[in-house]
Amino acid sequence: DTIVLSDLAKRMGIKANEMIQKLIGLGVMVTVNQTIDFDTAVLVASEFDYELERASFEEESILSETTEKDDPAKLTERSPVVTIMGHVDHGKTSLLDVIRKTRITEIEAGGITQHIGAYNVSTDNGQITFLDTPGHEAFTSMRARGAKVTDLVVLVVAADDGVMPQTVEAINHSKAAGVPIIVAVNKIDKANADTDRVVRELSEQGLVPEDWGGDTIFVKVSAKQNQGIDNLLEMILLQSEVLELKANADKLAKGYVVESKLDSGRGSVATVLVQEGTLHAGNSVVCGIHHGKIRAMLNDRGVQVESAGPSIPVEVIGLSGVPNAGDELIAVSDDKSAKQVSVHRVQKQRAKELAKTSRMSLEKLFEKMKEGEVKELNLIIKADVHGSIEAITDSLVKLSNEEVTIHVVHSATGTITESDVSLAAVSDAIIIGFNVRPTPKVQAFASEEHVDMRFYNVIYNAIKDIQDAIVGMMASTY
Numbered sequence: 001d002t003i004v005l006s007d008l009a010k011r012m013g014i015k016a017n018e019m020i021q022k023l024i025g026l027g028v029m030v031t032v033n034q035t036i037d038f039d040t041a042v043l044v045a046s047e048f049d050y051e052l053e054r055a056s057f058e059e060e061s062i063l064s065e066t067t068e069k070d071d072p073a074k075l076t077e078r079s080p081v082v083t084i085m086g087h088v089d090h091g092k093t094s095l096l097d098v099i100r101k102t103r104i105t106e107i108e109a110g111g112i113t114q115h116i117g118a119y120n121v122s123t124d125n126g127q128i129t130f131l132d133t134p135g136h137e138a139f140t141s142m143r144a145r146g147a148k149v150t151d152l153v154v155l156v157v158a159a160d161d162g163v164m165p166q167t168v169e170a171i172n173h174s175k176a177a178g179v180p181i182i183v184a185v186n187k188i189d190k191a192n193a194d195t196d197r198v199v200r201e202l203s204e205q206g207l208v209p210e211d212w213g214g215d216t217i218f219v220k221v222s223a224k225q226n227q228g229i230d231n232l233l234e235m236i237l238l239q240s241e242v243l244e245l246k247a248n249a250d251k252l253a254k255g256y257v258v259e260s261k262l263d264s265g266r267g268s269v270a271t272v273l274v275q276e277g278t279l280h281a282g283n284s285v286v287c288g289i290h291h292g293k294i295r296a297m298l299n300d301r302g303v304q305v306e307s308a309g310p311s312i313p314v315e316v317i318g319l320s321g322v323p324n325a326g327d328e329l330i331a332v333s334d335d336k337s338a339k340q341v342s343v344h345r346v347q348k349q350r351a352k353e354l355a356k357t358s359r360m361s362l363e364k365l366f367e368k369m370k371e372g373e374v375k376e377l378n379l380i381i382k383a384d385v386h387g388s389i390e391a392i393t394d395s396l397v398k399l400s401n402e403e404v405t406i407h408v409v410h411s412a413t414g415t416i417t418e419s420d421v422s423l424a425a426v427s428d429a430i431i432i433g434f435n436v437r438p439t440p441k442v443q444a445f446a447s448e449e450h451v452d453m454r455f456y457n458v459i460y461n462a463i464k465d466i467q468d469a470i471v472g473m474m475a476s477t478y
């Protein structure tokens with residue numbers, strides 16, 4: 001059992017150099033790319049107050065073949081993975097459909113398009129993969145599971161309706177994830193379409209087109225009349241060139257589950273979007289807490305394939321159970337290793353449930369500030385009226401001091417939704433509800449995710465709580 005030093009350092013969140021220094025101190029001479037054995041790893045880990053379990057060490061060493069850092073020389077270009085977001089009825093589904101129908105040229109037997117959760121289209125300038133579940137809820141719930149799948153967001157805004165609440169949510173969710181946005185102004189065929197209004201309203205949200213001095217790409221389309229779609233695809237490819245998306249296709253595969261189900265005939269069926277390496281039929285894999293040997297793979301046209309490289313979605317059959325969307329799939333060298341990791345993960349899952357409780361809460365803020373763990377307090381503010389949001393935001397942001405910066409990740413009028421809770425979970429934010437309350441279902445979701453929600457009807461009380469929390473007074477009041 002060995003592990004590459006840089007891997008171990010990365011997993012422990014320690015700089016490789018510091019680890020090397022410590023090892024030298026212990027009389028072990030290694031470089032970043034060399035491997036160390038379990039006993040040495042335990043020794044150096046303890047120097048950093050870490051306890052290394054053999055089981056978890058073995059998992060790391062089994063998986064390190066796949067997760068190891070790539071030699072830059074082995075990286076090749078991969079196509080972008082795109083999620084479409086926007087307000088309800090602005091045309092997300094129509095856009096996905098028109099792209100799928102008109103850009104998938106091979107008509108397969110029967111001409112049936114398979115909805116497997118993602119599809120890949122070819123254009124003259126390259127390929128693009130679209131995730132088939134539009135909207136920021138799916139996007140953020142995947143992120144909450146640690147899956148960074150989307151390279152680019154296409155924000156759809158209907159030209160006859162302009163920027164709406166879910167448009168703003170989508171922008172904030174994309175920004176929180178650091179994913180660039182391309183704007184598709186849709187429904188330009190409509191008589192009451194007003195593109196200028198869309199541009200103006202989006203500019204207020206920080207999305208400014210190039211001819212207004214900004215750097216956001218705007219494309220005018222009509223999903224209904226199949227107008228401007230080629231241009232949109234071209235712009236997606238242009239923008240992704242800037243991102244320099246690359247992956248090593250020549251190794252064991254790693255990817256994420258984007259959709260899964262239990263099929264009565266085929267058993268567990270999972271759509272996996274490969275991120276790195278190449279997945280082959282017959283590979284032994286670990287997927288979430290499950291494992292298996294891939295019995296068959298189908299592409300988005302329902303055709304059986306033998307392999308899938310980076311950015312390619314495939315349906316995978318042969319897993320021991322149904323994984324969750326957002327679970328990672330990793331190919332390993334043999335069945336035994338796959339099973340070993342899966343067993344260990346089931347055990348670890350319980351530990352993880354406990355770890356969730358360490359999310360941000362106002363009570364813990366001061367403690368974490370003192371330990372230098374947090375420098376930023378993220379807030380999501382929901383209120384009944386817009387005026388309150390402004391008043392609360394202004395007063396709360398002013399509380400920022402040398403120790404902590406208060407940052408509003410998202411604010412909107414209306415009740416607190418599951419999507420707010422997901423966003424809070426991924427951005428370690430606290431939700432402030434002013435004259436609004438969540439439904440019991442959302443409340444339950446928040447407590448499951450250990451997201452701290454606070455409700456007020458007097459602004460002063462909200463300010464006072466945050467102020468108290470910052471100076472460590474909170475404990476005495478609870």
Ligand code: GDP
Nearest residue numbers: 087088089090091092093094186187222223224
């Ligand atoms: P989603 O909720 O964002 O997925 O929106 P849909 O794709 O379901 O579209 C909502 C409605 O807008 C449907 O009735 C579509 O036919 C219509 N629609 C979508 N795109 C266009 C367009 O470009 N022009 C016009 N006139 N209608 C559109």
